[in-house]
Amino acid sequence: MLHKLQNELGLDARIIDKADGVGGTWYWNRYPGARSDTESWVYCYSFDKKLYRDWKWSERYPRQPEILSYLEHVADRFDLRKNLILSTTVTKAHFNEATNRWDVETDKGDRISAKFLITGLGLLSAPNKPPFPGEEKFKGRILQTANWPKEPIDFRGKRVGVIGNGSTGVQVVSELASQVEHLTLFQRTPQYSVPAQNHPVTPEFLDGIADNLDAYFDRVRKSATVFAFQEASVGAMEVSAEERERVFEKAWNDGGGFNFMFGTFNDIATNRESNAAACDFIRRKIKAVVTDPEKLEAILPTDLYARRPLCDNQYYEAINRPNVSVLNVRKSPIVEFTENGIRTADREVELDYVIFATGFDAVTGNFVRIDFQGRNGLKMKDHWANGPRAFLGLSAAGFPNMFSLYGPPGPFTNQPPAIEWQANWVAETIRNINARGIETIEATAEAEQAWLDECRRIEEMTLFHKIDWWVSGANIPGKAKAVSFYMGGFGEYMKHAEACAASDYKGYKLALPKAVAA
Secondary structure (H helix, E strand, O other): OOOHHHHHOOOOEEEOOOOOOOOOOHHHHOOOEEEEOOHHHHOOOOOOHHHHHOOOEEOOOOOOHHHHHHHHHHHHHHOOOHHEEOOEEEEEEEOOOOEEEEEEOOOOOEEEEEEOOEEEOOOOOOOOOOOOHHHHHOEEEEEEHHHHHOOOOOOOOOEEEOOOOOOOHHHHHHHHHHOOOOOEEEEEEOEEEEEEOEEEOOOOHHHHHHHHHHHHHHHHHHOOOOOOOOOOOHHHHHHHHHHHHHHHHHHEEEEEOOHHHHHOOOEEEOOOOHHHHHHHHHHHHHHOOOOHHHHHHOOOOOOOOOOEEEEEHHHHHOOOOOOOOEEEOOOOOEEEEOOEEEOOOOOEEEEEEEEOOOOOOOOOHHHHHHHHEEEEOOHEEEEEOOOOOOOOOEEOOOOOEEOOOOOOEEEEEOHHHHHHHHHHHHHHHHHHHHOOOOOEEEEEHHHHHHHHHHHHHOOOOOOOOOOOOHOOOOOOOOOOOOOOOOOOHHHHHHHHHHHHHHOOOOOEEEEEOOOHHH
């Protein structure tokens, strides 16, 4: 977004970020095993063909250091650092109705006035760490994956506890199990995970994509999930049991969580019978690896396959190791921390480190932690008290000249290509607005509600709606259950946004300066 505004539109633009370096989620998430579960060749930018050809990814699913290096390279390559304000937190952003500008304040005392305000806060960036009694007594060290220390930590010969088993917890367990003396996973809600089947990537393969870059990314963006794989076109119950098994087996061997959910059959996320077939297949695979009955009972999922699809690097093999224990905290909940570790309802586990992989106050967390105020004193935290609402996931009613990149409720996709497309859309909108002398662009309440209704209508057609998980806010006590994503696919999302722009921004109110209007 900064590249578009600074280098292509020639505008005066700044990025303010609380981190002391670029990278966003890949700056903060340095935990052991951190890597993308999207193929590297579509987890990147496509706006510059030379950049795409010059940067050579090393593997299918790149690790955090490689992704961070890529983003640092982009910042340098396009001369973006001169307009970065780092180690600085925005505390307040109020729309000034007298000037039609945003007044922004930071924790460093900065006061900035801007015509446009664009957020890139991320949906998974406000860390969530549930409190437990007695944490202050613990003589070991407590770590949190979402705010991992920069210094390396040597876990060899240590007793490590992991709380949380979503995507991050799976990566941590897979990475550390072979390094530590003993690892204890405190297991609550078991999830379905399939192999990543990671492998090196050759320069020739990447050059082949670069040779036809625009067409390749056009196909990727017009898909529902914006991944590299070909999405399925038939339902699981439309084929024979033998064909179902063959397709699932091929996807298992090809690897990738999103590939298994969306590349096998087109109704895994919408049809209970098809979903049950996928569940049965994955459970059979888990049982073939995890041989300890007690571990298997704790780790085997029993509900719908309707959360964010996970993939792993030998996760179940790690669980099966003799130096790994799995405590079923559904049966024996965590009671408290002690000086030496964690006490559950039936035992005390002695630990040197406890790692919280408990995710985030997702979707709205970072938005409500900043004092955003729009027209008539409207606070974002009040506007979103019952869940996020914004036209196209970009613009909330009552907040003029404000755009949120990958804001809620936006498309449920692989993010980098989607964010890049939205940045282009926002940049073109700003260019259009400035060229016409328009003072403010503001989503209407009617368009905002209609978009939320459309997102709700589509989500209720899926099985994602039947599960309590972080997307609906269920991981945060007291948080309202909400619709957080547009589940209609990115190809359809682009049609909505393009139609809005083509109809002179139908769904928005455009206002000329007061003097011109008069």
